[in-house]
Amino acid sequence: MSQIPVEDQVAMTMNNDEIADATSESNPVDSCSDDFEFFTKIGLTKLQEPSLEHTIIKASFCTGIGDQSELAKKINIVAIHKNSHSSRSREARADSFQVFAKAVADKCGGDANLKYGWYGASRNEICEIVMHGFSWCNTAAGNRYSISLSPAKFAFDSVLSSEADENGLRHVLLCRVILGKQEVLTANSNQFHPTSPEFDSGVDDLSAPRKYIVWSVYMNTHILPSYVISIKTPCLIEGSQGFLEANTIKPNSKWEKKITRKQLIERMKEIAGHQAVAAIVDLFAKKENEGSSSSSSKGEAGAAKGR
Template identity: 35%
Template structure:
């Protein structure tokens, strides 16, 4: 998914440049600061029942790739410094997990077996993660900037992670922190921009969304925030417009048979074993960070999957596109 809105990119860029204007560091000093801050976070998060994932683990590669494909072109300005899995091993963590399970079952019973469980991103701060994992989600009130959509806790859909990055606070080390959560939506209703709604409009609904057809923003009402949201991972991300995106390439669509990388990876994930998909996602993440060129990415994917599989994937995608473009035949009743 590509982010075409220049407003989003400009907003992050202005924030980062404002922070960097008062301080300049050599690359060695910056490296030392990053290492120190991540180590400090590691000690803090370990006490909260979080386990840091190794960068070579398939789980780490998958989560990093999921974030980058969600934020699109902003990936070239981002680097994932650390990913932590929530083990729910602390007393509050175990209570949170048990509450989520109970309310998942209750929502399924209330909504004819469909609890409508989705993934969601929540931007916060390092202290926010500490408070959430220790005491649960609190009441933040209406947002100071942006347009409110109800008096509740906001999360963003799996394909709208850029919003969670925008809403996260930059700490003294220049890191942003986001949570990847499972969310019980139940039966959702559309909450219009500017709404001051503070709960479901009727017993028929459980949560709010910004758009019923293609929701990107979820509103979980405050009575439900600690029973309908389960934090699974915490991610520490750095946004830097000074050192990223040094490579530039044409965005012109290839004239030969082609398939978007996101669609290609979806097709390949049904064919290739996890170990090979881990490599494919790693190379694609490097490409989105502008560490390698498109040509290098294609070469690496060919090496991993082989040309036969790639040709088959492209043909399958092209056939599906052709079928979806053709209108269904209409039959008249005689």
């Protein structure tokens, strides 16, 4: 099956011929690695590091987390496995993907807008997706109405939505995605189909997309899992700060300082409900008071001791 290039973010110039050569050459693969039996037993093949295919996928991932950044230096790519679509059902899904890609291309004037997108999840969920396809039950999918993937240059976002397994490894899927003509979707949208037949997928921002959104009705025809990248990361806490040194941590949201505290609380009430937010505020106020009381007691005790 012909392959499309991993996008321009890779630190080398590629065209269709180059990636096709890379994926069709007789790359050495290892399908019997005990460390990754959970992948090899479902038909994935491990790419050997000297191969061009391994080099291209690795370069794409590293570029997506900031090639020369401190973060990139701390993340170790342990293995890359390829989905060869060896079973009949997976071969059928791959063939179906090609049929839909052609149909979308015909509708869009010859361009199906094929891209690569990252999807981070738990190892078990990734295995389920490779074997059976996406489901609205997938915990990392976002919601039951759509599947969200990160563009090639935002691989870091998929790492944040992944989960460490018992060996401390995280796994992300690199998928081919049929995007066609896109429409902008608002956050937490419950839309599960295009607003018009002219649209094929959703996006959070047309000019600078951070999310590719594929509706549930298209999730197993417009997304094709191609590779699984297994990585070892530094100890991760909630959010990107877990990867960074203390002196490099800074807010990374485009909404930084864009809303007031009152607006934030009102928005939280809309999402979580008034009672839940009130309970959280009360809990933090109580902890703050306990902390103040404890500090005061220690101060008084110290003063008494000094006398």
